[in-house]
Each structure stands twice: as C-alpha cells, then as structure tokens.
Amino acid sequence: MLPKLEYSSPKTLEELFEVLEKYQEKAKILAGGTDLLVSLRDRVEKARHLVDIKKIxxxxxxxxxxxxxxxxxxxxxxxxxxxxxxxxxxxxxxxxxxxxxxxxxxxxxxxxxxxxxxxxxxxxxxxxxxxxxxxxxxxxxxxxxxxxxxxxxxxxxxxxxxxxxxxxxxxxPEPPSNSFGRYLKMMRVWSEDLAIVGVAGLGYREGRELRVRLAYSSVAPTPLRIREAEEAFTRDGTMEERIERAVQVASQRVSPISDVRGSAEYRLNLVKVLTRRLLKQMVEVV
Amino acid sequence: MEKKKITFKINGVEKTVEVAPNKTLLWLIREELKLKGTKKACERGDCGLCTVLLNGEPVKSCLVLAVEVDGSEIVTVEGLSRDGELTELQKAFIEHGALQCGFCTPAFLIVGHWLINRNPRPSKEEVVEALNGLLCRCTGYRPIIEAILSVSKAKK
Amino acid sequence: MKYVGKPIQRIDAYEKVTGFAEYAGDLELPGMLYAKLLLSPYAHARIRSIDISNALKIQGVVTIATGEDFPFRVGLYVNDRYILARKKVRWIGEPVAAVVAEDLETAEEAVELIRVEYDPLPPVLDVRDALKHDAPLVHEELGEYAHSPAFNPIPGTNIANRFVVKKGNIEDGFRKSDVIVENEFFMPQVSHVPMEPHVCIGQYLKDGSIKLWTSAQSPFAIRYILGYSLGIPLHKISVYVPYVGGGFGGKAGINFEPLVALLSKKAGYRPVKLELTREEQFMTAPVRQGFYGKIKTGVTRDGRIMAKKIFYAFDAGAYADYGVNIGRAAGYSCTGPYYVPNLEGESLTVYTNHPWGTAFRGFGHFEFLWAIERQMEIVAAEIGMDPVEFRLKNALLPGLTTATGEKLREDAGRVDQCIRAVAEKIGWGTPPVKISSSKVRAKGIAALWKAPAMPPNAASAAIIKLNEDGTILLSVGVTEIGQGTVTALAQIVAEELSVPVEKIKVVPFRHTDLTPYSWQTVASRNLFMEGRAVIRAARDAKEQILDIASQVLRTPKDDLVIEDEKVYVKGRPEWSIYLKDLAAGYVYPDGNTIGGPIIGRGYYVGSRLTYLDPETGQGYPALKWTFGAQAVEIELDEETGEVKILKIVSAFDVGKAVNPLLVEGQIIGGGVQSLSLGMWEEYRYDENGKMLNPNLTDYKIARAGDIPEEYEIVVIENPQKDGPYGARGVAELAMLSVPPAVANAIFHATGININNLPLTFENIWRALNKGE
The missing domain is CATH 3.30.465.10 (Uridine Diphospho-n-acetylenolpyruvylglucosamine Reductase; domain 3)
Structure with a gap:
C-alpha cells in the first residue's frame, strides 16, 4: 500500500508555488503518477505531500x-x-x-x-x-x-x-532542415520493456557534409549525449571508417553497469551494434 | 491524513465518498465500492489487470489516486453490458475461447472495448500494441486478439 | 456423437466476462481481519530472538504470531515445513512472523516494527554444491520427518529423495555403442506467475472446527494434510474453493491455509485473510524447482540408442514436501519418449537455501525434456543423422518398454505421428536461410511425453442429480483453474444422458463438505479420471431412470432409450415419458408415486498401478502416457542475440478431443507459457541468495507482442480404450519442449549448442560470442 500522504491540487502556478514553499522537501509533483506511485509504494520516494498539477x-x-x-x-x-x-x-x-x-x-x-x-x-x-x-x-x-x-x-x-x-x-527547437531522426531501443522482450540500451540519432546536412548527433539511455548514470562520437564521425575517411570510429569512441565514452536487465559487456556490445546500425541508416537516408 | 470528499460517476451512477489521499482508484473500486470485477495483481502498473476507463480512456487504477478522480466518470467491467445482455466483444471472447481462468478477462475486455470504440477497424498490430500493457498467463493471447479482430470485422 | 467432440463454449464464461465470477480475494466475511507476513532477509540463519512488543503497540493490531506459536509440520509427501519458520530460516522470503490487524494498512505498518535477531549460517545456493559431502545441511532433522513410503530421504545429507531406475545392462549397452556423448544441462528456478496471487481466508471456530476459503487447486489435499498435521478429524474441516485465477501447480498441495486457520484461533476466532502481493508471490510463495542434468548416451553409427546414463538433480529449495515427487516423476520418465534398452537413471531432489519448490505444470518434464531433447539433437549431429530421423528411429512405440519396464499398451499415443506431423507442417528439411548480414532463419524440433505423476490410489468421483424439471446438477471435485475440464465433463453428461449442455450445471465451486472426493486438480488427470467417474455416475443415474421408466412404460429396460430428455420405447417414440416426470419420483394420475430423486454416483481409480521398486524403479506408474512434439521456426539476430519466434507447430495425441475449442486453448496457452519460461523467465539472485527481480517489471513473462506470428496445431486422435471417449489429458503436455525446439533451431542456425536456460537475448549473444 501507499504510505500516508497529503494531497493538494492547485489551480494556478501561484497556488503551486505556495504549496511548494510550505512543504519544501516533503512536497513532490504529481502529474501522471506512473513512476511516482510505484516509488512511493516501494518506499523509495520519501516525500509525503503530493502536489497534483493536472488542474493548472x-x-x-x-x-x-x-x-x-x-x-x-x-x-x-x-x-x-x-x-x-x-x-x-x-x-x-x-x-x-x-x-x-x-x-x-x-x-x-x-x-x-x-x-x-x-x-x-x-x-x-x-x-x-x-x-x-x-x-x-x-x-x-x-x-x-x-x-x-x-x-x-x-x-x-x-x-x-x-x-x-x-x-x-x-x-x-526546430530541428535542422531535412534532418532524419531515429530511436533504436534494445529490450529483453519484443513487447514492452525498459531499455537495456537506447540510442537516439539525428542526422542532417551541413552544406554537403553529413552531421550526426548521438545520445544514449541506460549506459551511464544519466542519459548521455556523446559529442566526441559525433565529432569522430565528422572527420575524414570512408563512410565505413567514419562509422567505425564513431562506434569506437561511443563505446569508450559509455560507462554501463551490470544489473538485472543486462550486463555491462552486453550493453557495451549493444552500444556498438546499435550505433553502427543507426549511423548506417543515417548515411543511407540523409 | 485528512480524508477528501470526492464525487464521481461509476458505471453511470453518481457517488460521493470520503477517501484518504493514499488510497488508489483500485482501492476505491474494490474496497469502498465493492466492485470486485476489477482485479488487483501487482499494484505497480505491470500487469494491467486493474485497468478501467477513466473519462473514456483506459488507466491502470493502481497508479491513479482516488482523490484524482473527483469529477470524473469511471467504467468498470460491471458497466460494460446492459441489463445482462452481453456486448459483441463479450460474446466474441466466449466464442473464441479468449478466457480461461478469467482473472485477466475484465481488463482485456475494458481495453478491447476502448480500442474498438475509438478505432472500429484496428489492425492486428494495433490490437497487439493495445494489449501489450496487460498480462495473461493462460490463453497465449492469440484467442483474445482474434476475438477483438472478429468484432472489428463484424462492424465493417 | 452430439456433444462430445464439439467446440462447446465454456460453461463458466458468462460470469467471467461480466466480472461477477467469484475469486477468493473477492470474498469478505463479517469481522474479517487481515494478515501480513514478515519475511526472512537471510537465506540460512538461526533465529536468535523475535521482539514483537513495538508492533503490538500499534492500534488495530489484534495479534502477532511467530513460529513457536505453531509447533506443527505440514507437507504433502514429506512433513518438512513449519507453518512459520521455527528456530531456523531457510530462504530469503521465508515467513518468520505474521501480524493480524483490523485492516491491511495497520498490519503493514506493524510488521515493520518487528525486530528479529539472526545468527547467519552459510547458505547452499547451488544444487551441485548442496550434494558435496561437506555442504551445510538445510534440514538437520531430515531423519525425523514423516513421509510417504514412496520416497527415500537420506538423513545427514541435503537429499530429500533419491529415485533410481535400472533397466538392462548399461555396461553392455555402452560397449555396443559406436559413439558416446555426454553433456550437462541447467535450468533456473521460475515462478508460476498465476495472475491471481495466493489468497486465503481461514476461520477457526471455538468448537475446534476450521473453515477455509482459498485459491487452491486441491481442497481435499488441504483438508487431509491439515487434519493429519493438527490432529483434527476431517468432518470438522471445510475447504471452499471458488474460481481460481490460475494455478499451474503452484496452488496444488497445501500452502498458506494452515497459517490463516491458526492465526484465526490466535486472533480470537475471527476470520483472517492473507493475500500475497506480487512481490510476496515471488518471494514467499513456492516456485518451480531448478534443474541440473547430466546425460551420457551411447549410440550406434546407424542411429540406435544402446544405453543412457542419466543424472538429474532438482534444486528443491528450502522445502520439498511436494517437490520430492517431481524428482521421482522425472526419474521414471527420464528417457523421454524414446526406447532405451539399457539404462541407469538417478533423480535427486535436493534441498538448498533457495525459495521452496512445488508442482508446476509439466511436473519435472519441462525440466528434463530440455536436457533430453537437446541431447538428442547433439547426438544426431555427432553421428551425422537427421534429428527427425534419429528421433523416429528411437521412438517409444506400443509394445516397447519404458524406463520402468512397462510395456507400452497397444492403444497408447503415437509419438512418431506427432513428430512427423510437426516436421511436415514446419517444412522440415530446408537449410537455415541468411536473410541479412546479421539475421538468419532456422527450424528446430523437439518431442515430449508425460504421464500423470500421482500415487496409485489417486481417486476421483462424481455425483449427478436430476432436478425436478429434468435439468441436471453435476458435482465433481476438480477445481476450475482455467483449464476448462468442467465444460468437457458437462459434455460427457450431455452425451451419456442425451440432455443438452445448457440444461446441465456443474456446481461452480468446490466445498469439501458437499463435493465428492478428488485427490487433486493436477497432472492432466482430471478429464481422464473425473471423466470416467462422470460416465459411471451418468450410467448409474440412467439405470435408476430406466428402472422407473420401465414400470411406467410397462416395457423391459433393455427396450428403452433415453434421447432428447425423454425415455421412450425403441421403435415406438410415441410411447415415452419426460425425464422431468420421473426425476423426483413418478406420480400416477391417482397420486400413487414410485421411485424417488435420481442421484447417480461414480468413481474412478487407475487400474493396476503400482509403487515402484525402490532398488530398480521398475513397476507401473502411469495411468496413461500422452505424447506430442513441437516445432519452431526462428529468426536470430547474431549481433544482439535476439530471437524472434516466427512459427510454432504443436502436435499432440490426445486420444479424443472432447472439446476442440478447449484443446486448442490449452495448446496455444501452454505453448506460449513454455516459450516464455524458456526464453525469459528466471529467478535472479545476488550472492546471498536474494531474489533480484521479484516483480513483473524485471521478471518478464510473455505479452501479446511476444507470441509467435503463426501458431499451428495438429490434434491426433488415437483413442485410448479406457479413456473417456478415448481421451487423454493434454493441459500440461502443451507446455513441454518448446525451449529445446528453439535451442535446436539456434544450433542449426549457428552450430552453437546452448544447454542452459533461459534463452534470453543476452544469454544467446554470450553463447554465440564465447570464442571471441
């Protein structure tokens, strides 16, 4: 069951700020609640005053x-x-x-x-x-x-x-014109799951030059953009060399952990495989 | 913990109750209103067996606070059929063998009804996607998917 | 036939689609209290002290119990379990104390305030370690436990049961072999994941009687064990079972029922409800045992199995009260559906400090068939023979002997037909196809068999009552856990008495005071055994009907026919009487009455089943053998290890599909469960034996998006002459052997053998990259 809670549902931002000021660390914003209620039930979340913002x-x-x-x-x-x-x-x-x-x-x-x-x-x-x-x-x-x-x-x-x-x-913001974006996510099953590794890519042309942006989930303590890999891709060489260089740099910059969803080695492999697949698609499409 | 007074409609009937803020919509339905067709099986949004319609949209009632539904309209499995006459989807579940132990059946029916109301001709992929939030351990899902598709075909 | 063999709709469907079907968790009783368990944080430890004083101070707490309150041991085959842990804890999750309070919230709050001091002991967390001579003992008092004579615990070890089977001359068999192949196989513990977690309500009455309302498969087993363990006569125990939200074996035997009954007594005789959360369902409810197997096969160059040496060790976890029979069943079936002339098999049930194991759909066969069917594939490759041909060549056919020396009856099912059927439907014989730089498609096949694992005296019974209007009530002890047996039984009554199914009600709950006896709802035995009992009950009722009708119609019984709810004289349908007119006695126009209420009864026990010889395992354990085969087509991504199941084909020799709709339902549902268990499911532990994934976020089971794109079913009907209308059971069989079919397909795609489950994408990737 959920711990004992208080609840308020301000209708304006001003009311919201008042509630937050009053309850300080005890207060927690409630929007969809799909993560919050689980962490309250698990007693991971310590706040005990929920501020429902859906009426604002x-x-x-x-x-x-x-x-x-x-x-x-x-x-x-x-x-x-x-x-x-x-x-x-x-x-x-x-x-x-x-x-x-x-x-x-x-x-x-x-x-x-x-x-x-x-x-x-x-x-x-x-x-x-x-x-x-x-x-x-x-x-x-x-x-x-x-x-x-x-x-x-x-x-x-x-x-x-x-x-x-x-x-x-x-x-x-407006994405660069004619950009192409994809999110590749590896899960433990086909239906639905948290990411073992997720990779977002955005490809676009700067002049004639193909530029990419790369960011990852589940490979570090925070979601991570890896600019070094993007730059590695930008440097000279055949497309294949550029892709491999980016893959190498990305795999060096991530710091995955082993947990119940996947081991660090497997995550590292997925960073390489998914980055490579994503960049190949960029090259083909953009 | 101060109780809050909330007013809502459930299966067409208006109710006003006082409820503590740490009680979920699932608790409200099962323990306060004694509607036992909505099932409790994980209380963390994984199994989806507590799914009901909140203002016409399916929600996992274990992840909604009771105080959040003030002013809302709720439909549970008990509210699907009228006067004992089964809906087309309920009949299709029976014909296709889409239920075994029956524990997940209310949730699958809720989502199935929502899907067909919103999209009378869903593709198989859309049906599967809608059902991915629910668990069933008996049927292997295929009969459920077929039951929903059969109703959507019948509507053509 | 008018009713048998027809895809009739489930008779419990209306209640289930309207939300009015009653499950144990939906029940509320006047004055009901709520229980919450305190679980052990240690896998193995002595309990030094338990301080409940702070918890008792919480307002609304009625009582708190610890192991010392209930000095009773319970168990189905071995009495090895206390109601709550006493002196020692044996797994992380074992209940140590129980709070009873006016509401659940209070009970949850109070349980946090109980302080327990433990002296940790070294745990045993691997079944192979548990067998070492210096392994810590999980049960020092094993020698004191009462147990059924069919089992052989070895005091001073962690072996809860040792089963041995010997046939032919194994040395001779290996000598005559051209090739000898030996491999090891492994499988973790898994959960049944019934959608409805365990829930029960107990009330102890002041006159010493007990009432239970429970989500359980086997009310009579609960009654018997409770009576035996607490010394209460059976007529004072009532067990009520409403609809059950999935069992799969986990709700067989006896679980939390003794606890709630005794808590009720301690709480002043008020009813006490215990409803497990999903986390508790994973942590403290029983699981499927883990498995380790080692198989040595001797084979001739032309593909004849000459000898097998088999070793199975089941990781029973902390208790094996039911689990001992799983090792035994795996032992007497240990060869799989193949003829093995020379055999030595040993199957151990081994205590560890893991969660305790119990029955699980398939009962040891899912486990050992993983080993057998992988080994068949490896051996076939070793001698360069097609694996389908190899299986057919060694198929156990009528007339050949099983491991226990039983000559397979002439009307037994045909595994060869099942194998051929799935091979044909999957398009066996085409090589793997590379469909992109990283993806390959391939096929795999595996066969299976199983008999009900039950004592020779397991019994079933049925009562048929004719109502005054000619409708019929059927009472049976089989519980409705989703499998649909009661619908099939209604069809049998309809067929026997020529009354439409709509006019037959199968009493939709089980109550040990009212329901005729049934040993347990397990083992795919109930259609067969209750089915036979129902036929006898129907024929008994029929005799009574004809007795009266014969007088009324002034015609000998053998000239009468029952059809369409009437009895009439053969060839003279106009000379007839409605069943309703003699259901409660026939009344002549002047008021004279003959006969009386019609009540038919029937029972069934297996014929000529025996205990097995303790030295050689020889004997007759099997009521019937059901055979089958599975084939899959997969798509493997070699860079990520992802496997997509494109197609499953399942074939079973069911004897007779009494209800094809239900048979298909069992096969697809079982097949998906099998796939899910093989690919994703596993208890993950840390180094202390703590489960890391006790929730459905991280214990993955198949969802709608995980099922095969195509599913094809082949129902083969070689009738078994003593089965009801020729039928055999299929419910458990449906979930055997999908995982080895998948692994065999991976082998054909890559040449890599994976012998450990589960086949998670990561585990597959690891296996494919072992060399790098």
Whole structure:
C-alpha cells in the first residue's frame, strides 16, 4: 500500500508555488503518477505531500510555433504526443522514443516532463531530447530559467531542480532542415520493456557534409549525449571508417553497469551494434 | 491524513465518498465500492489487470489516486453490458475461447472495448500494441486478439 | 456423437466476462481481519530472538504470531515445513512472523516494527554444491520427518529423495555403442506467475472446527494434510474453493491455509485473510524447482540408442514436501519418449537455501525434456543423422518398454505421428536461410511425453442429480483453474444422458463438505479420471431412470432409450415419458408415486498401478502416457542475440478431443507459457541468495507482442480404450519442449549448442560470442 500522504491540487502556478514553499522537501509533483506511485509504494520516494498539477491550465500546452519550436507542457501525456502528426513528421526521433515508453495504457497518464524529471538513466525520451537540443523551462516563485537538457540531469534520479522549482515545459527547437531522426531501443522482450540500451540519432546536412548527433539511455548514470562520437564521425575517411570510429569512441565514452536487465559487456556490445546500425541508416537516408 | 470528499460517476451512477489521499482508484473500486470485477495483481502498473476507463480512456487504477478522480466518470467491467445482455466483444471472447481462468478477462475486455470504440477497424498490430500493457498467463493471447479482430470485422 | 467432440463454449464464461465470477480475494466475511507476513532477509540463519512488543503497540493490531506459536509440520509427501519458520530460516522470503490487524494498512505498518535477531549460517545456493559431502545441511532433522513410503530421504545429507531406475545392462549397452556423448544441462528456478496471487481466508471456530476459503487447486489435499498435521478429524474441516485465477501447480498441495486457520484461533476466532502481493508471490510463495542434468548416451553409427546414463538433480529449495515427487516423476520418465534398452537413471531432489519448490505444470518434464531433447539433437549431429530421423528411429512405440519396464499398451499415443506431423507442417528439411548480414532463419524440433505423476490410489468421483424439471446438477471435485475440464465433463453428461449442455450445471465451486472426493486438480488427470467417474455416475443415474421408466412404460429396460430428455420405447417414440416426470419420483394420475430423486454416483481409480521398486524403479506408474512434439521456426539476430519466434507447430495425441475449442486453448496457452519460461523467465539472485527481480517489471513473462506470428496445431486422435471417449489429458503436455525446439533451431542456425536456460537475448549473444 501507499504510505500516508497529503494531497493538494492547485489551480494556478501561484497556488503551486505556495504549496511548494510550505512543504519544501516533503512536497513532490504529481502529474501522471506512473513512476511516482510505484516509488512511493516501494518506499523509495520519501516525500509525503503530493502536489497534483493536472488542474493548472498553463501546464497543459502542446503547441508548435514556427521558428521557436515545439512546446510540451508538464502535464502533456505521451498519448497526446503520439497522436500529433506534426511531431511524427517533424520530430520523428522524439515520436519514436515516446512510442517505446511503457504501454498504450500507461501513455494515457504518463507525461514527457515526468519522464525526464524522474531522471532514470533509462528514460527513453531523454536521448531524443538530447539530440534535438531541447531546453527545459523551469519556474519557481523567484522567476524562471531555461536550461539545456544536457545540463538537466545530474545523476541517477537526480536533476538540477531546486526546492520550489517546477518544470513548466520542454521546448524543442526546430530541428535542422531535412534532418532524419531515429530511436533504436534494445529490450529483453519484443513487447514492452525498459531499455537495456537506447540510442537516439539525428542526422542532417551541413552544406554537403553529413552531421550526426548521438545520445544514449541506460549506459551511464544519466542519459548521455556523446559529442566526441559525433565529432569522430565528422572527420575524414570512408563512410565505413567514419562509422567505425564513431562506434569506437561511443563505446569508450559509455560507462554501463551490470544489473538485472543486462550486463555491462552486453550493453557495451549493444552500444556498438546499435550505433553502427543507426549511423548506417543515417548515411543511407540523409 | 485528512480524508477528501470526492464525487464521481461509476458505471453511470453518481457517488460521493470520503477517501484518504493514499488510497488508489483500485482501492476505491474494490474496497469502498465493492466492485470486485476489477482485479488487483501487482499494484505497480505491470500487469494491467486493474485497468478501467477513466473519462473514456483506459488507466491502470493502481497508479491513479482516488482523490484524482473527483469529477470524473469511471467504467468498470460491471458497466460494460446492459441489463445482462452481453456486448459483441463479450460474446466474441466466449466464442473464441479468449478466457480461461478469467482473472485477466475484465481488463482485456475494458481495453478491447476502448480500442474498438475509438478505432472500429484496428489492425492486428494495433490490437497487439493495445494489449501489450496487460498480462495473461493462460490463453497465449492469440484467442483474445482474434476475438477483438472478429468484432472489428463484424462492424465493417 | 452430439456433444462430445464439439467446440462447446465454456460453461463458466458468462460470469467471467461480466466480472461477477467469484475469486477468493473477492470474498469478505463479517469481522474479517487481515494478515501480513514478515519475511526472512537471510537465506540460512538461526533465529536468535523475535521482539514483537513495538508492533503490538500499534492500534488495530489484534495479534502477532511467530513460529513457536505453531509447533506443527505440514507437507504433502514429506512433513518438512513449519507453518512459520521455527528456530531456523531457510530462504530469503521465508515467513518468520505474521501480524493480524483490523485492516491491511495497520498490519503493514506493524510488521515493520518487528525486530528479529539472526545468527547467519552459510547458505547452499547451488544444487551441485548442496550434494558435496561437506555442504551445510538445510534440514538437520531430515531423519525425523514423516513421509510417504514412496520416497527415500537420506538423513545427514541435503537429499530429500533419491529415485533410481535400472533397466538392462548399461555396461553392455555402452560397449555396443559406436559413439558416446555426454553433456550437462541447467535450468533456473521460475515462478508460476498465476495472475491471481495466493489468497486465503481461514476461520477457526471455538468448537475446534476450521473453515477455509482459498485459491487452491486441491481442497481435499488441504483438508487431509491439515487434519493429519493438527490432529483434527476431517468432518470438522471445510475447504471452499471458488474460481481460481490460475494455478499451474503452484496452488496444488497445501500452502498458506494452515497459517490463516491458526492465526484465526490466535486472533480470537475471527476470520483472517492473507493475500500475497506480487512481490510476496515471488518471494514467499513456492516456485518451480531448478534443474541440473547430466546425460551420457551411447549410440550406434546407424542411429540406435544402446544405453543412457542419466543424472538429474532438482534444486528443491528450502522445502520439498511436494517437490520430492517431481524428482521421482522425472526419474521414471527420464528417457523421454524414446526406447532405451539399457539404462541407469538417478533423480535427486535436493534441498538448498533457495525459495521452496512445488508442482508446476509439466511436473519435472519441462525440466528434463530440455536436457533430453537437446541431447538428442547433439547426438544426431555427432553421428551425422537427421534429428527427425534419429528421433523416429528411437521412438517409444506400443509394445516397447519404458524406463520402468512397462510395456507400452497397444492403444497408447503415437509419438512418431506427432513428430512427423510437426516436421511436415514446419517444412522440415530446408537449410537455415541468411536473410541479412546479421539475421538468419532456422527450424528446430523437439518431442515430449508425460504421464500423470500421482500415487496409485489417486481417486476421483462424481455425483449427478436430476432436478425436478429434468435439468441436471453435476458435482465433481476438480477445481476450475482455467483449464476448462468442467465444460468437457458437462459434455460427457450431455452425451451419456442425451440432455443438452445448457440444461446441465456443474456446481461452480468446490466445498469439501458437499463435493465428492478428488485427490487433486493436477497432472492432466482430471478429464481422464473425473471423466470416467462422470460416465459411471451418468450410467448409474440412467439405470435408476430406466428402472422407473420401465414400470411406467410397462416395457423391459433393455427396450428403452433415453434421447432428447425423454425415455421412450425403441421403435415406438410415441410411447415415452419426460425425464422431468420421473426425476423426483413418478406420480400416477391417482397420486400413487414410485421411485424417488435420481442421484447417480461414480468413481474412478487407475487400474493396476503400482509403487515402484525402490532398488530398480521398475513397476507401473502411469495411468496413461500422452505424447506430442513441437516445432519452431526462428529468426536470430547474431549481433544482439535476439530471437524472434516466427512459427510454432504443436502436435499432440490426445486420444479424443472432447472439446476442440478447449484443446486448442490449452495448446496455444501452454505453448506460449513454455516459450516464455524458456526464453525469459528466471529467478535472479545476488550472492546471498536474494531474489533480484521479484516483480513483473524485471521478471518478464510473455505479452501479446511476444507470441509467435503463426501458431499451428495438429490434434491426433488415437483413442485410448479406457479413456473417456478415448481421451487423454493434454493441459500440461502443451507446455513441454518448446525451449529445446528453439535451442535446436539456434544450433542449426549457428552450430552453437546452448544447454542452459533461459534463452534470453543476452544469454544467446554470450553463447554465440564465447570464442571471441
């Protein structure tokens, strides 16, 4: 059963900030609840005052603005993201990553912002947001700040969020024109699972030059973008050499652990195999 | 722990109850309202056997707080058939042998109904995807998939 | 036939699709209390002290029990289990104390406040280590345990049972062999994962009687063991079983029922409910035993098996009260469905400090068939023979003798037909196909057999009552755990008495006070045994009906026919009487009445079954053998180890499919369960024996997206003459031998032999990359 809890459901950001100020570390944001309720039940989560943000209208935004990009509010469910034809076409790497999170039923509750705030190394949306160079808009009583997603995660289940701060939305900028994005995820089964390893890739042309961005889940304490591998790919050589160089660099930069979902060696192999497959597709498509 | 008063509709009937904030929607349905068709089997969102419709959408009721459903509408397996007349999908489950021990059947029916209402002609892949959130240990799933597809075909 | 052989819909379906089917966890009794268990954090330790004082202070706590409160041992075949751990704990997850409180939340809160001091002991966490002469003993008092005479525990060791089978002359057999192949095989412990975790409610009454409401397969076994262990006469124990949300063996024997009964007594005779969480289901409910096997096969160049030396060791975990019979069953079936003229087999059931094992659908056969069917493939490759041809050449056919010296009856099922059927449907004989730089498609085959593992006196019974309107009530002891037996039994009644199935009700619950005896709902025995009992009960009722009708119609009995709910004179259908008019006695127009309520009864026990010789294992253990074969086509990704199952073909010789819809349901459901168990499922432990994946997030079972794209079923019907309408059981058989078929396909794709389960993608990748 869940531990004894208190619950509030503010209707505005102002009310939200008040609650957060009052309860400090005891407070925890409740959006979809699909991760939070499990960690409360397991007594891993210590907060005992849940602040349900689903009634705050401002957090419900899912919109695309030409030039600015895509805005995904804190209470936007994965289901809504998947139903957006625009996201599917314009941000396929994000769409694919979101598709692999949980299952159809969980997606009715789970949110993208929750996925990143939970800060699991296995968060599937994180590598996609990393290669899309998304920004996280954080608000608090004191004001707001915008942080690039690659500065957001600080450790296993840890983010830069300070007490009293809330993620209002994630802003995903316009991807480079004619880019191609994919998320490859290895699971223990075919149906649905947490990632043993996930790799997001974004490929695009800078002039005639093919550029790639690569980011990973479940290979380090945080979701990880590996710029060194991207650069290794950019240097001279045949496509095959460039791919292999990127694969090598990526495999040196990851620090996977062995756990019940996969051993470090297997994860390392998957980093190589999935990176290679992803880059080959980039080369073919972009 | 202060109890909260919530009002909601379940299977078409309006209810007002007082509930502690640490109680789940699953607890509300089974323990408070005594609707035992919704099953408890993992309480962490893995098995999906507690799935009900919340405002028309399937949710795993073990991962929703009871206080969150204030003002909402809930449908459980008991609310699927009217006056004892089985729905087409319930009949199809029986015809296709889509149930054995029956413990997961309510959840599969809830998701099946939702799927067909939303998308009268789902592909096999869409059916499988919708069912991936639920576990069954008896049937091997194929008869369930066939039962849902047979109803969608009948609707053409 | 009008009803038997027809795909009739399940008779329990309406309740199950409307959510009104009653399961034990749905029950609430007046004054009911809730129990919560404290589980051991050590795999092996002495209990120094238990301090419950703080927990007792919580408001709403009614009582707390520890092992010392209940000095009783229970068990199905060996009395090796206390109700709660006493003096020692033997696995991480063993119940040490139980809190009983007014509500579950309070019980959960209080259980956290119990303080236990332990003196850790060295644990035994591998079945091979447990057999070493200096291994720590899991049960020092093994010699004191009461046990059934069919078993042979060895005090001073961890061996709970040693079963030996000897046939022919093994030295001679190996001498005559051209090639000798020896291999080792392994399989971890796994969980039944019934969708409904264990749940039971017990009430002890002040007059010394006990009432139980439980999710269990075998109410009569519970009643008997409880009575025996607590010294309570059986008429004072009532066991009620509503619908069961999946059992698969895990709810056979006796589990938490004694605990709730005794907790009720300690809690002032109020009913006490214990409902396991999913984590507790993994940690503290019984599991399927782990397995280690070593097989040495001697074979001639032309493919004749001359000799086999077989060693099986089952990792029984902490207790083996039921588990001893799994090792025994695997022992007497140890050859698989093949003729082996010279044999030495040894099958041990071994205590370790793992979770305790119990029955699991397949009962040891899933385990040893993994070894046998892998070994068959390896041997075939060794002598350069096609594995299908090799299997056919050594198939155990009617007239040949089994391991225990039983000559296979002339109307036995035909494994050769099953093997041929799956080979044909899978398109056997084509080489593996490379479909991309990393992906290859290949096929594999494996065969199987099993007989019910049960004591020779296992019995079944049935009662048929005619209602006043001519409808029928059938009472049987088999529990409805999903397998659908009761629907098939209703069809048999319909056929025998010529009454439509809709007019037959099988009493939808089991209550030991009201239900006729059935030994257990296990072993794929119930269609066969209850089926025979039902036929006899129907014929008994029929005799009574004809007795009365004969008087009313003034015609000898042998000139009467029962058809369409009427009795009539042969050739004179107009001279008839409705069943309803004689169901409770026939009333003449003047009020004179003859006859009375019609109640038919029947029973069945196996014919000429024997205990097995303790030295040689020879004898007659098998009511019937069911044979089958599985074939798969897989797609393997050699870079990641991913295996996709494109197709499964299953063939079984079921004798007679009484209900083809139910037979197919068992076969597909069993096949997917078999696949799931073989590919993904495993208890993962840390170095202290703690389970690392006690939830369905990390203990993966197949979901809809994991099943084969295609599933083809071949039902073969060579009737067994003493089976009901020729039928044999199939429910357990359905889940045998899919994993070896997959591993055999991987072997054909890559030349790599994988002999350890599970076939996770990672394990496959490891096997393929061993050399690098």
């Amino acid at each position: 209208k401002e957090l419900d935004r899912l919109e695309y603005r030409k030039g600015e990009g895509l805005i995904i509010g804190a209470t936007v469910t994965l289901r809504r993201i998947l139903e957006s034809q625009l996201i599917r076409e314009k941000y396929p790497v994000l769409w694919e990553a979101v598709k692999t999170i949980g299952d159809v039923i969980l997606k009715n509750r789970a949110t993208l912002v929750g996925n990143i705030c939970n800060a699991s190394p296995a968060a599937d949306s994180a590598p996609a947001l990393l290669v899309l160079e998304a920004n996280v808009r954080i608000v608090s009583k004191e004001g707001s700040r915008e942080v690039p997603i690659d500065k957001f995660f600080t450790g296993v289940k840890k983010t830069i969020l300070r007490s009293g701060e809330v993620v209002k939305e994630v802003v995903v």
